[in-house]
Amino acid sequence: MIRRIFTVAISVSLCLCFWLSRAGPSQESLAIATGRGGAVATVDTDATRIGLEVLRRGGNAVDAAIATAAALGVTDPFSAGIGGGGFMVIYLNDQDRVITLDGREQAPAATTVDLFQDPSSPGELLPFFPNRISSGVAVGVPGTPLEWAEALDRYGTLSLSAALQPAIALAEDGFVVDGTFAQQVEQNQARFAAFSSTQALYLPNGQPPTVGTRFKNPDLAKTYRILAEQGINAFYRGEIAKAIVQAVQQPPAVATAPFQVVSGAMTLADLDHYAVRVRPPTITHYRGYTLYGMGLPSSGGITTGEILSLLEGFDLTQGDRAKAWHTVIEAERLAFADRNAYLGDPEFVDVPLPGLQSEGFIQTRRAKVGDRAPDDPDFRAPPGDPLPFQRDPSPSLTGLPSVAQLGEQSGLSTTHLVTSDRWGNIVSYTCTIESIGGSGIVVPGYGFILNNELTDFDPVRPHPNVPEPYKRPRSSMAPTIVRSPNGTMLAFGSPGGPTIITTVAGIAINLIDFGLSLPDAIAAPRISQRNTGPTQVDSQLEQTTLGQELVALGHHLAPVPEIGAAVGLVIYPDGSLLAAAEPTRRGGGAAMVKDRSKGP
Ligand code: GLU
Numbered sequence: 354m355i356r357r358i359f360t361v362a363i364s365v366s367l368c369l370c371f372w373l374s375r376a377g378p379s380q381e382s383l384a385i386a387t388g389r390g391g392a393v394a395t396v397d398t399d400a401t402r403i404g405l406e407v408l409r410r411g412g413n414a415v416d417a418a419i420a421t422a423a424a425l426g427v428t429d430p431f432s433a434g435i436g437g438g439g440f441m442v443i444y445l446n447d448q449d450r451v452i453t454l455d456g457r458e459q460a461p462a463a464t465t466v467d468l469f470q471d472p473s474s475p476g477e478l479l480p481f482f483p484n485r486i487s488s489g490v491a492v493g494v495p496g497t498p499l500e501w502a503e504a505l506d507r508y509g510t511l512s513l514s515a516a517l518q519p520a521i522a523l524a525e526d527g528f529v530v531d532g533t534f535a536q537q538v539e540q541n542q543a544r545f546a547a548f549s550s551t552q553a554l555y556l557p558n559g560q561p562p563t564v565g566t567r568f569k570n571p572d573l574a575k576t577y578r579i580l581a582e583q584g585i586n587a588f589y590r591g592e593i594a595k596a597i598v599q600a601v602q603q604p605p606a607v608a609t610a611p612f613q614v615v616s617g618a619m620t621l622a623d624l625d626h627y628a629v630r631v632r633p634p635t636i637t638h639y640r641g642y643t644l645y646g647m648g649l650p651s652s653g654g655i656t657t658g659e660i661l662s663l664l665e666g667f668d669l670t671q672g673d674r675a676k677a678w679h680t681v682i683e684a685e686r687l688a689f690a691d692r693n694a695y696l697g698d699p700e701f702v703d704v705p706l707p708g709l710q711s712e713g714f715i716q717t718r719r720a721k722v723g724d725r726a727p728d729d730p731d732f733r734a735p736p737g738d739p740l741p742f743q744r745d746p747s748p749s750l751t752g753l754p755s756v757a758q759l760g761e762q763s764g765l766s767t768t769h770l771v772t773s774d775r776w777g778n779i780v781s782y783t784c785t786i787e788s789i790g791g792s793g794i795v796v797p798g799y800g801f802i803l804n805n806e807l808t809d810f811d812p813v814r815p816h817p818n819v820p821e822p823y824k825r826p827r828s829s830m831a832p833t834i835v836r837s838p839n840g841t842m843l844a845f846g847s848p849g850g851p852t853i854i855t856t857v858a859g860i861a862i863n864l865i866d867f868g869l870s871l872p873d874a875i876a877a878p879r880i881s882q883r884n885t886g887p888t889q890v891d892s893q894l895e896q897t898t899l900g901q902e903l904v905a906l907g908h909h910l911a912p913v914p915e916i917g918a919a920v921g922l923v924i925y926p927d928g929s930l931l932a933a934a935e936p937t938r939r940g941g942g943a944a945m946v947k948d949r950s951k952g953p
Contacts, residue, residue, distance in 0.1 A: 383934075383943070383944060383945075384872065384934045384935065384936040384941060384944055385931065385932070385933050385934075385944055386931070386932045386944045386945050386946045386949060387929070387930070387931045387932075387946060387949070387950060387951065388929070388946035388949040388950040389775075389928055389929055389930060389946070389947070389948045389950065390774075390775045390946065390947035390948040391405075391408040391414065391417070391772070391773050391774040391775050391930075391946065391947040392772065392773050392922045392930050392931075392944065392945065392946040392947070393405050393417055393421055393770070393771070393772050393932065393944070393945055394770065394771050394920035394921065394922055394932040394933060394934045394942060394943070394944035394945075395425060395768070395769075395770040395920060395934065395943060396425075396432075396768050396848075396918055396920065396934070396935065396939055396940075396942040396943075397424070397425060397428045397429050397942065397943060398943040399424055399427075399428050399523060399528050400421050400422075400424035400428055400429070400770070400943075401421065401934075401943040401944065401945050402943070403519040403520065403523065404417040404418070404420055404421035404772055404945075405417070405946075405947060406420075406519065407420045407421075407511070407519070408772075408774055408775075408947045411510075412509075412510060412511055412774070413508075413509060413510055413774045413776065413778055414443075414773050414778040414779055414780045415443060415504050415508045415509040415510075415772075415778070415780055416505065416511040416515075416516055417772040417774065417780075418441070418504070418772045418780035418782050419501045419504060419505055419509065419513075419516040420516045421770050422497075422501065423501070423516065423517050423519075423520035423577065424519060425768055425770065425784075426497075426520065426573070426801065427520055427523045427524045427528065427573060428528050428534070429534075429768050430570075430573075430801070430802060431534075431537040431538075431541070431766070431786075431789045431790045431802070432766050432767055432784075432785065432786065432789065433497070433767065433768045433784040433785055433786055434786060434802060435580075435588070435801050436495050436597075436786055436801045436802050436804050437458065437495055437497050437784060437785050437786035437804040438456050438457045438458040438495060438496035438497055438500070438784065438785065438804065438806060439456050439457075439496070439497055439500060439782060439783055439784025439785060440453065440454070440455060440457065440651055440653070440782070440783055440784075440828065440830045440832055441453065441454040441456065441500060441504060441780060441781070441782040441832065442646065442647060442780070442781045442832040442833065442834050442844075443504070443508055443779070443780050443781075444777075444778060444779040444780075444834050444842065444844075445508065445778055446776055446777030446778050446779075447776065447777075451634045451645040451834060452508070452631060452633075453632045453633070453634050453645075453648065453832075454500055454503060454504055454629055454630070454631060455496075455629060455630040455631075455650065455651075455825070456496030456497055456499065456503075456629050456784075457496055457650055457806075457825040457826070457828060458493025458495055458496055458807070458825065459494045459496070459623075459627055459823055459824070459825050460493060460494075460807055460810075460820055460821065460822060460823060460826070461494065461617065461618055461620065461623040461822070462620065462622065462623055462626070462822045462823060463618035463619075463620070463822070464618075464807075464820050464821060464822045464823075464824070465820065465822075466814055466820055466821070468490060468810065469485055469490065469491075469808075469810075469812045469820075471484075472615060473613065478812055481808070483543070483547075483612050483793075484613055484615065485808055486544075486787075486788045486792065486793075486805045487544050487547065487614065487792055487793045487794075487805070488604070488616075488617065488792065489601040489602060489603075489604045489614070489615060489617030489619070489792070489794070490615050490616065490617040490618075490807070491617070491792055491804075491805035491806070491807045491808050492601045492617050492619060492792050492794070492803045492804060492805060492806075492807065493804055493806040493807045493825075494619065494623050494624055494626075494627045495588075495597075495627075495803070495804060496627065496629060497784055498580060498585055498589075499585055499588075499589065499628070500629050501513060501516070502585040503629045503631075507631075508778075513580060513584070514580075514581035514582070517577045517580060517581045518581070520577055521574050521577045521578055521581065524569065524570045524571070524573045524574035524577065525574040526569070527567040527569035528568060529565060529566070529568075530562045530563065530565065530566050530567070530568050531564060532940055533939050533940040534564075534568070535562055535563065535564045537790065538555050538561035538562065539561045540789065540790075541555075541789065541793060542556065543611060544790060544793040545790065545793055546559070546607070547606055547607060547610040547611060547612065547793065548604060548605050548607065548610075548614075548793055548794050549605045549606075549607050549797070550605045550794070550795040550796070550797040550798075551605075551793055551802070552607070553795075554570065554572070554800065555795075570800045571800070572798055572799055573800030573801055574800070575799070575800070576593060576799045576800055576801060579591075579592065579593060580593075588624075589624045589625055589627060590621070590625055593796075593799060594621055594625075595621065596798060596799050597619070597624065597796055597803065598619055598620060598621055598624070599797075600794055600796045600797060601616070601617040601618075601619040601794075601803065602617065602618065602619065604616060605794065605795075605797050633648065634646060634647070634648065634654065634834075635647065635648045635654030635655055635658055636658075637654070637657065637661055637662065639661040639664075639665060639861065640665065640865055640866070641838040642835055642836065642837050642861075643835065643836045644658065644661070644833055644834075644835050644861065645833065645835070645836075646658065646831055646833050646857075647783075647828075647830060647831060647832055648699075649696060649697070649698065649699040649704060649827075650698040650699065650825040650826070650827055650828060651828040651829065651830050652692045652696045652827055652828065652854065653783075653829055653830050653831025653832070653833075653853060653854055653857070654831060654833070655692070655696060655709070655710075656688050656691075656829075656831075657831050657833070657854050657861070658710070659687075659688035659692070659709065659710075659715070660681070660684045660688045660854070660855075660858045661858060661861060661862075662710070662715045663684040663687060663718055663719055663722070664681065664684050664862070666716070666719045667680050667719075667722075669681070669862065669866040670866060673902070674867075674899055674902075675902030675905075675906060676906070677867075678880055678899065678903060679725075679726065679903060679906045679908065680722060681859070681862060682880060682888055682903075682908060683721075683723065683726070683882075684718075684722065685855055685858065685881070685882040685883065685884075686734050686882045687718045687721055687722070687734055687737070687884075688718075689734075689851075689854075689882070689883045689884035690733070690734040690735060690736045690737070690884045691709055691718075691736050691737055691739070692854075693736070693884060694736035694817075695739070695817060696817065696818070696827055697817030697818040697824075697827050698818075698826075698827065700824070701821055701824050702817040703745075703747070704817065705739045705740055705743055707739075707742070707743035707744065707745075708741070708742040709739045711739070711743065713742045714737060714739045714742040717737055718737050721734070721737075724906075725906055725907040726888075726903075726906055726908040726909070728907065730886060730887050730909035731886045733884055733885070733886075734884050766785060766786070766787060766788055766789040766790075766791075766848060766850070767784070767785035767787075767848035767849065767850070767853070768784060768785070768848055769781075769782070769783045769832065769845075769846035769847055769848055769919065770782050770920065771844045771845065771920055771921055771922045773922055773924055775947070777842075777924060777928070779834055779842060779844045779922070779924070780844075781832035781833055781834050781844040782832055782846075783830040783831070783832045783846045783847075783848070785804070785806070785830065785848070786802055786803070786805070786806070787804050787805045787808060788805050788808070790802065791803055791804045792804060792805040793805075807820065807826055808826075809826035809827060809828060810824075810826045811827075829851040829852075829853045829854050830846070831846060831853050831854055831857040832844075832846040833845055833846055833857055833861075839926060840926040841923060841924065841926060842923070842924045843864070843871065843921060843923050843924075844921055844922050845857065845860055845875070845919055845920065845921030845922075846919065846921070847860075847917040847918065847919035847920075848917065848918060849917040851883050852881045852889070852916050852917055853917065854883075855879070855880070855881035855882065855883065856879055856881070856917035856919055857919075859874075859877070859879055859880060859881075860875065860877075860919060860921070863877050871921050871922075871931060871933045872931075872933040872936075875919045875920070875933050875934070875935055876936050876937075878891040878897075879891045879894075879916035879917055880903075881916055886909075886911075887908075887909040887910060887911040888903075888908050888911065889912075889913050889916065890910050890911070890912055890916075891912070891913070891915070892912040892913065892914055894910075894912070895912045915938050915939070917938065918935040918938035918939040919935055920932075920933065920934045920935060920944065921933050922944075929950070930946060931946075932944035
């Protein structure tokens with residue numbers, strides 16, 4: 354009862370305060386903020402401001418994270434929302450404990466290994482774009498709403514209802530369309546126009562919303578309100594569940610859809626069956642720092658950990674910077690070879706983790722790092738054999754797998770947020786609907802987009818990551834919290850599919866080996882080798898001295914426009930803090946602290 358009264362009071366005050374703060378002149382949006390008392394950093398100013406308001410009203414880091422994520426579901430709906438899933442790493446300062454929550458989407462019971470077979474061309478896979486990604490069959494049971502409810506219930510102080518109030522106001526009153534929002538609709542225009550509900554919401558008058566206009570989503574406000582009033586069962590067992598099943602089984606495709614829209618087989622029982630998993634974090638020790646990350650079914654923490662463990666055997670500060678990044682690239686190549694071959698949902702496959710993480714195995718991988726890059730631009734490093742390095746030497750799945758034939762896509766989708774509070778708790782949370790715009794299917798009448806996360810399964814079998822009933826597709830999301838030797842705590846993460854892993858590893862290396870500040874590490878050019886051919890680099894890097902020296906060391910560089918709009922925060926031992934958002938990628942993000950000061 355007391356909690357209920359508190360919740361009602363805080364709901365009303367959160368709504369009012371948010372309305373007042375939006376009514377006044379907008380606070381300057383900055384990529385860096387310093388001060389004390391708690392922080393929020395995201396890709397979006399409205400979402401960051403909402404999280405900060407929760408902190409100001411006495412909420413903790415978990416409360417702020419959920420309110421912020423709900424706001425991102427409104428303003429950044431093509432990256433994340435209640436139709437998707439995510440992974441949350443939480444540091445509880447009073448217990449000095451790190452917990453992770455797995456809110457990954459799950460395959461429906463009717464899933465078979467042939468999930469992505471083309472129904473009109475037996476024996477063929479559905480083309481990845483647009484058919485596979487814009488289908489009912491790609492939709493996994495969303496985990497995000499239950500992850501929010503569980504996080505609040507276990508570690509928050511607010512009810513789900515209270516945490517959703519600012520986002521309800523945001524969806525109802527609207528927000529100003531920025532260049533990124535308009536561009537993401539434009540990029541998806543053909544896909545969005547294929548679904549009547551999506552067209553009606555995001556292509557008013559057949560065109561993307563104009564930059565500078567106000568965008569409202571009353572259906573999403575209604576859906577959040579249903580969750581607030583009826584609780585999470587409305588999503589997994591009530592009217593929202595029914596609407597999701599209907600949209601998956603009979604996607605609202607227009608008669609003139611320019612591609613075949615394949616239906617999925619999700620049922621009400623699949624939604625009813627969904628559960629969030631509380632899992633231990635991955636722990637990586639690197640040069641005196643401890644990194645806590647997300648374990649399986651995400652490959653994020655394990656693969657970041659393997660990259661760093663490999664690098665621990667090299668001194669990256671000796672010799673020139675190009676030589677150091679060459680070593681990083683080769684470590685990434687080897688770690689991805691192992692990831693691609695062995696990692697999958699641990700409830701379905703025996704992942705040889707003890708072997709993969711043993712010092713003996715890591716030494717065999719270090720020995721593969723040469724002085725120059727492989728001559729062949731399409732070289733794929735074979736995976737190592739971890740089995741001799743673990744007590745149970747039985748092969749996982751079908752024995753040592755051949756080099757996985759991956760066509761893994763890397764997009765700019767997904768979003769990362771960090772929060773901290775005055776008690777020193779931290780949340781590092783990555784959430785997604787997979788592609789930018791997910792499946793492209795807005796649940797009619799409910800204003801949110803369904804994910805297409807099942808495209809993260811590997812359709813080439815045998816493989817630990819093949820589709821199976823109730824299985825969760827392997828992810829790359831890598832929300833991270835770091836403890837430094839002097840007690841400083843850091844948190845960071847990034848969007849970007851499999852490039853998330855190399856972005857997070859790159860930030861850690863820039864911080865730990867090269868002594869960059871967190872804002873500089875977030876802004877730094879990215880280098881990403883994932884054992885899929887040439888090394889991707891931010892386009893500005895190719896022409897730099899570093900780029901040219903890497904080419905001289907035999908690297909084949911593939912410039913791409915943008916890798917990883919990361920955000921993060923630092924809490925120093927004296928309690929002062931710094932929050933940092935991406936300064937330019939994806940239009941730049943917003944970092945704010947509760948009690949602002951000039952800095953530590
Ligand atoms: N589906 C991706 C993953 O779980 C995230 C989507 C992306 O960032 O492109 O790794």
